[in-house]
Amino acid sequence: MLNGVPRILIIRLSAIGDVVRVLPALHALRDRYPNAQIDWAVEPKSVGVISEHPEIDQVLVFDRSAEFWEGLRVFRRFCRTVRENHYDIVVDFHGILKSGLIARASRAKERYGFSRPRSQEFSFLFANRRVKLISNRMNRIEENLELVKALGGKRHTLDVTIHVPDDVQDHIDEYFEETFHGAKRLVSMHAPVDRFEKQWPLENYAALADLLLADGRFEVLLTYGPGQAAIAHEVAGLARRSPTVAPETPDLKHYAWFVGRTDLFVGGDTGPMHIASAMGTPVVAIFGGTDPAKHAPLRQPSTVLYAGPDQASTPPDKRDGPELLAKITPEMAYDACVRLALA
Numbered sequence: 001m002l003n004g005v006p007r008i009l010i011i012r013l014s015a016i017g018d019v020v021r022v023l024p025a026l027h028a029l030r031d032r033y034p035n036a037q038i039d040w041a042v043e044p045k046s047v048g049v050i051s052e053h054p055e056i057d058q059v060l061v062f063d064r065s066a067e068f069w070e071g072l073r074v075f076r077r078f079c080r081t082v083r084e085n086h087y088d089i090v091v092d093f094h095g096i097l098k099s100g101l102i103a104r105a106s107r108a109k110e111r112y113g114f115s116r117p118r119s120q121e122f123s124f125l126f127a128n129r130r131v132k133l134i135s136n137r138m139n140r141i142e143e144n145l146e147l148v149k150a151l152g153g154k155r156h157t158l159d160v161t162i163h164v165p166d167d168v169q170d171h172i173d174e175y176f177e178e179t180f181h182g183a184k185r186l187v188s189m190h191a192p193v194d195r196f197e198k199q200w201p202l203e204n205y206a207a208l209a210d211l212l213l214a215d216g217r218f219e220v221l222l223t224y225g226p227g228q229a230a231i232a233h234e235v236a237g238l239a240r241r242s243p244t245v246a247p248e249t250p251d252l253k254h255y256a257w258f259v260g261r262t263d264l265f266v267g268g269d270t271g272p273m274h275i276a277s278a279m280g281t282p283v284v285a286i287f288g289g290t291d292p293a294k295h296a297p298l299r300q301p302s303t304v305l306y307a308g309p310d311q312a313s314t315p316p317d318k319r320d321g322p323e324l325l326a327k328i329t330p331e332m333a334y335d336a337c338v339r340l341a342l343a
Helices: 016-020 023-032 044-050 068-084 097-106 140-149 166-179 202-215 229-238 252-260 271-278 318-326 330-341
Strands: 007-011 037-042 058-061 089-092 110-114 129-131 185-190 218-223 264-267 283-287 302-306
Touching (some): 007 023, 007 097, 016 044, 016 271, 037 044, 044 058, 044 252, 058 068, 089 097, 097 110, 110 140, 129 140, 166 252, 185 202, 185 271, 185 330, 202 218, 202 330, 218 252, 252 271, 264 271, 271 283, 283 318, 283 330
Parallel strands (some): 007 037, 007 089, 037 058, 089 110, 110 129, 185 218, 264 283
């Protein structure tokens, strides 16, 4: 600690949606420690969410290797870098063995982390300030805010910042001006997901696009991530009308501004859904085999479509995800879009 100002390290390495959901806690920490050095340890895939963030002083990128021995060497070098930064406080939002070892390697006097069962892979052993959650099924944003509350941090709004450079904004604004000319509401629809229990059928996305386009008040834009263009084009091919397939966005900052320019987002439990919510875009979230109590967007306005067990009592089983998702019809999603977009 220099002149009474602490050096703080946030650890949330991945995934994209989880990194986004730590942002309210980051803002709470900055409110509590306005002059502190606040750094963040993250993996490359998620770095675009936090790079150049006005409330972060330094981003430490852990570029892990798939090869075991090389990965071990990289991890040891990263831990050495963390230790050499002489942090006073480490806050482990990730709660796995790897993040716990990084926290321990820091030798920080105060190492905050979750207690069991939120803490996984024995990461709680490396924290000397453990936070017990009041429920096993809290929303992830609420969990993260509980962790910083132990440091005296409070957040009265869920508004957050994802920094997007001016040149990226200008490039995307130009695309929108050239592509969409009317006064219709623009719906971004993100069909690709990486897990079967989250995948609403592609034909349902196509049918929803047809319903929205036939309505006359909407345009539909099909978005996708790296390597997922074929899925967006498949949805477009299944549709009877002509939704627009978005251009490829080279990084998360491009995607954030892209989805932030739209009037409504429709998709499953994915990083793009959490980015859309963080950018202030209303969200219609379609849930199946993941728990809305933990993973639904907390920021309003949003609508969650879920056909599983009572959210207040029983979490879904991921094996039931496809069956639960099949119960959510395109008509149900269309009604939700109309209510939210025209509210």
